[in-house]
Amino acid sequence: MTTIINSIILLGILGFLSGSFLAFAAKKFEVKEDVRKIIVEASLPGVNCGACGYPGCSAFAKAFIKGEVKNDGCLPGKRQGVPERLQKISNLTDEQLNELFEKNENEVEKIKSEIESM
Ligand code: SF4
Numbered sequence: 606m607t608t609i610i611n612s613i614i615l616l617g618i619l620g621f622l623s624g625s626f627l628a629f630a631a632k633k634f635e636v637k638e639d640v641r642k643i644i645v646e647a648s649l650p651g652v653n654c655g656a657c658g659y660p661g662c663s664a665f666a667k668a669f670i671k672g673e674v675k676n677d678g679c680l681p682g683k684r685q686g687v688p689e690r691l692q693k694i695s696n697l698t699d700e701q702l703n704e705l706f707e708k709n710e711n712e713v714e715k716i717k718s719e720i721e722s723m
Contacts, residue, residue, distance in 0.1 A: 640702045641670050641694065644720070647713040648690045649679055656680040686721075693720050 646666035653661035657678045659668060668674045669691060676691035677683060694702075697720075709715040 639670065640706050641699065642666050643713065644702060644705075644716055645669050645691060645694055647717055648694065648720075649687060650681050650685060652681060654681060690717075690721060693723055 646663055649662040649666060651662050655661070657665045657674065657680065659665040659674075662679075665674065665679060669676070669678070676695065677688040679687050682688070697705075705716050705719060709719065
């Protein structure tokens with residue numbers, strides 16, 4: 606009987622230690638996504654049509670934040686006001702975008718509407 610109890614206690618300790626290590630590693634090696642890329646991608650139509658010359662909206666967003674494409678590169682987005690939105694995002698500093706994210710609790714739709722009202 607004591608062998609079973611000892612095994613359960615040992616497994617519990619090992620489980621706790623493994624969980625603690627994984628939680629620590631997840632925090633230590635966390636990869637933070639670029640806030641600007643998140644908001645640029647959310648401002649695109651999201652149809653992944655490839656008309657911009659990139660395989661999808663995510664790739665276009667990455668290229669846009671690197672300055673490789675202009676704000677009017679998304680053809681379907683031209684009628685939806687995407688160039689104007691991207692211009693407004695470009696005018697914001699990283700600190701301003703981070704503040705917007707924190708203020709709106711990382712809710713992209715709220716951030717988008719706040720940027721549009723600027
Ligand atoms: S053209 Fe616009 S909607 Fe189509 S993949 Fe490129 S960014 Fe996305």
